[in-house]
Amino acid sequence: MTTPAWQPLPRARTYELVLDRIEEQIWAGNLTVGDRLPPERDLAAMLGVSRAAIREALRVLEAQGVLRKPQVGTGPESGSIIAGTPSAGLTRLLRLHVALANFPLADVVAARSTLERASARLAATNAKKDDLDRVRSPLERMDDPQLSREMFNDLDTEFHVAIARAGGNRMMADLTTAMRNSMRIALLTAFSRIDDWPPVAEALRRDHHAIYDAVAAGDPDAAELRVQDHIHGFYQQIARDLLDPRGPG
Amino acid sequence: MTTPAWQPLPRARTYELVLDRIEEQIWAGNLTVGDRLPPERDLAAMLGVSRAAIREALRVLEAQGVLRKPQVGTGPESGSIIAGTPSAGLTRLLRLHVALANFPLADVVAARSTLERASARLAATNAKKDDLDRVRSPLERMDDPQLSREMFNDLDTEFHVAIARAGGNRMMADLTTAMRNSMRIALLTAFSRIDDWPPVAEALRRDHHAIYDAVAAGDPDAAELRVQDHIHGFYQQIARDLLDPRGPG
Numbered sequence A, B: 001m002t003t004p005a006w007q008p009l010p011r012a013r014t015y016e017l018v019l020d021r022i023e024e025q026i027w028a029g030n031l032t033v034g035d036r037l038p039p040e041r042d043l044a045a046m047l048g049v050s051r052a053a054i055r056e057a058l059r060v061l062e063a064q065g066v067l068r069k070p071q072v073g074t075g076p077e078s079g080s081i082i083a084g085t086p087s088a089g090l091t092r093l094l095r096l097h098v099a100l101a102n103f104p105l106a107d108v109v110a111a112r113s114t115l116e117r118a119s120a121r122l123a124a125t126n127a128k129k130d131d132l133d134r135v136r137s138p139l140e141r142m143d144d145p146q147l148s149r150e151m152f153n154d155l156d157t158e159f160h161v162a163i164a165r166a167g168g169n170r171m172m173a174d175l176t177t178a179m180r181n182s183m184r185i186a187l188l189t190a191f192s193r194i195d196d197w198p199p200v201a202e203a204l205r206r207d208h209h210a211i212y213d214a215v216a217a218g219d220p221d222a223a224e225l226r227v228q229d230h231i232h233g234f235y236q237q238i239a240r241d242l243l244d245p246r247g248p249g
Helices: A014-027 A040-047 A051-063 A086-099 A105-126 A129-142 A149-166 A170-182 A184-192 A197-216 A220-238 B014-027 B040-047 B051-063 B086-099 B105-126 B129-142 B149-166 B170-182 B184-192 B197-216 B220-238
Strands: none
Touching: A014 A040, A014 A051, A014 B086, A040 A051, A051 B051, A086 A105, A086 A170, A086 A184, A086 B014, A086 B086, A105 A129, A105 A149, A105 A170, A105 A197, A105 A220, A105 B105, A105 B170, A129 A149, A129 A197, A149 A170, A149 A184, A149 A197, A170 A184, A170 B105, A170 B170, A197 A220, B014 B040, B014 B051, B040 B051, B086 B105, B086 B170, B086 B184, B105 B129, B105 B149, B105 B170, B105 B197, B105 B220, B129 B149, B129 B197, B149 B170, B149 B184, B149 B197, B170 B184, B197 B220
């Protein structure tokens, strides 16, 4: 046996203890979406910590979409409101780890493809007229041949997110949004490197319309297959270098 | 046309601007995993903001797993280290939104099932001997009939996470971990409500061994199907009330 070395104990910092207390209140059902946290000063007094530690914990919760960002004109006296918006915080978290290559792009694409195939099946089964309108709207705007590549890419994201939302699973929809957005810079880079853009845009439009048609026809098998072919085809034919672990050449 | 109302402009707070600057440096490739950020005081001087704003931004990045938590004995003078650990931050984010019912449990289970089916296929195709050892280890420990339900549940999580890691897709593995952990309290509640625990534990053990066998045999179709049956069966037979939108009865 080796002699165990003396190691410093891990020490939770104050703001982490504040986070734990707030999470306890949420699990206990004492804080739900729309409720207001006590003002910073009161929280600091109740928990016996500094206002700086409270503020650090609140910033973390804001970044996670657990607290709504305060409106202009409301000070720390009024207390933050519990929010229900995971999407932006999830996007930022995934985007940073994509940027750091903690998530290789190939892994993001495979995970996205898995979730989007499932969402497309759900959308083909569940989508209502309103949902279909929201899927069709970006498609129609993407038909404009004058569109910049950046605008095209944003509408492309809007289309994929609308499919995921039409499926009715909030977690799949928010994850799809976050994954797609975490790849925005990489996708724009891939788009910008294409010499002959119009035929590429035309092929992407055709794919999208085929997916929409399968969803609108209520055909889950076709919807899944077309999403798979679309994502697979895109990365094989257009953005293959994004998936190269040695990075874009 | 209605007269547009005067609305206060949204105002980014200082710590958000700090986050944007740090993210820019990451995207530019100037900061990668293992690098050290400049010390708080230098960052504050370079960006022309208060140290409190810097510290708030650093806390957000720590919560996201983008910065390593400082060791005891290192002060703010030494600068935080860029980290590559999305899993804990992702877990906390999802767990809070599960607690707030922003993600209904049924949606989490469906998303998890989708990802785990895909991971099991990948694991059956890619798993090396070491990966299989890590999948088998929690199974063997779960065979102990004296195990508490809480310990059983933790090993159950370890088993599912090991399958996801054996698949080799980091994003799928981290999302699986985060989803499974975000449901920990709900799962423990479901376990604690079971009157006759031994046969339930036995059925879960059988499911797990069947999944392991399919993965070890390199059979992706069987692995996918058994994961699906396992998750579906669990929520139909054992934890059905978790998925009831009116909450556990």
